Amino acid sequence: MATEQAPAPALDRINGLLALLTRRPVSLYATAVLRIGYGLLYLVFLLREFPHRDEIWGPGSPWTPDMARQLFDQTGWSSILTLSDSRLYFEICYAAALVTAALFTLGWHTRAVSVLFAVVVASFHARAIFMTDGGDNLILLMAVYLVFTACGRRWSLDARRARRRATPAISTVKPEDEWLRHQLQCFRETLTAVIHNCGVLVIAAQVCFLYGSAGLYKVQGASWGNGTALHYVLNLQLFQPWPGLSHIAADHAVLLAVVGYLTVLLQVAFPFVLFSRLKYPVLAMLLGMHLGIAVFMGLPLFSGAMIIADAVFLPDRFLRPLGHGARRAVRQMGGRRPEPYQVTEPTPVPQQAAPPQAVRPARRAQHPQ
Structure with a gap:
């Protein structure tokens, strides 16, 4: 009897881990912090190097685009910056990189923008591979890992839009179609949770x-x-x-x-x-x-x-109260600001004659004696 009941705690632990992996996404606020942090950090980095962008990544760099392409043939890397040697093309790519980093920080259509952000980081990293340090390598790894996470579900424009759309709607779908839609939705949520949780686990392991x-x-x-x-x-x-x-x-x-x-x-x-x-x-x-x-x-x-x-x-x-506190502080600061004076036209309201019994108690209240 003892030998048959011995594996029970191990099975319960395995079932608990599987439930934690498939039930719901974990660390949504932590991944939001990573999205905001790395997007803002890379945006500041690009703005900081804006005066030197041509010497580092542009056509005027000592490490010319032709030399970079020769290295890519040996290493297997690639970069969108080496698709053309035109200076106009490089300026467009740099402006697109700034916009992508800003949108990734704000969490606007995060699923698509996260892929673009990873492409931007990989392209700039590969273009100046000999001018990078450990920070560039780590940002590149995290940009790739964040593609597989639901990092836009908290503290983002996507989350704000989802809250506004969360209104009950009257369903006009047939019962059998509704059941199929429910099953597909459950499968989608489970798949998203598994991929997100695996991405978080990989980030922590890294x-x-x-x-x-x-x-x-x-x-x-x-x-x-x-x-x-x-x-x-x-x-x-x-x-x-x-x-x-x-x-x-x-x-x-x-x-x-x-x-x-x-x-x-x-x-x-x-x-x-x-x-x-x-x-x-x-x-x-x-x-x-x-x-x-x-x-x-x-x-x-x-x-x-x-x-x-x-x-x-x-x-x-730990992170959720920080967000609530920051939101409360912003609201308080916004409430202290004086509202601008606005002149509004009075709305015409038709006058109604008050009944005599409603006026007499008021007069008595004014003259109790």
Whole structure:
């Protein structure tokens, strides 16, 4: 009897996982944060490099379109920017990339725009493959992963339009057609939930792999073992946006050693603390680490990409109140603004004679004595 009942907990756990995978999409608010974050980050990146766009991706780049096409023949990459060497074509592509990033951030027809956004990121990444860093690689991966998620169901123009259309309608369909429509709708919702949940799982696994591999790679280095790695990093001229600040930080050898050991510990332990209460302190410390990388090493794109990726581990019960609070703050700010004065014409209302019994109590109330 004991041997027959032993597999029951394992079967219940498997059934629970299958139900979680197929019942409904999870982490909708987290994927919305990823959509807004990466769309806005790439939009700011394109605007920041707008004065240098021709030298980086355009026909006037030292890495010419012909050289890029020769590399594509060897690597299998492709880019819409190399379809023509015309400067007008490049300017149109750049303007389309800006519009696509903005629409992806706003969540306008997200299913189609997410594909366009992934094509834009892949094209710009492949065109200047030797001028990218870890931030570009991560944004490219996340842009592809977000195509398979329902990242437009929250905090988007699509969600706003869906709320406005959510009105009950009188059905004029035959019962057998209604049953078929219901079955197709259930199949569609289940398929969407499965693809979305698998996409979220892949994103989470990607972030865990990044942190785990980075931590294990640091463990193998002698400079990280003796605590001098950050000291050497701060003295590299290539990563000194503010040399004075870097020199001040480099003078604190003991503090840098402690921060280095803590960095390795956080990265190695990150995949193992996701299902415990230590997840939130670890995420907070990783946020501080990425802010330090952005300030001291001058890598804001990489730091921003990693900070946004960490949001996939924040549950909806944590993100939902933030959205409600922001919406409430916007409404309060909007209510404090004085409304413009508008002159309206009085609407003619026909006068009606009041009955005598309705007037007499009013007169008595005015003169009680």
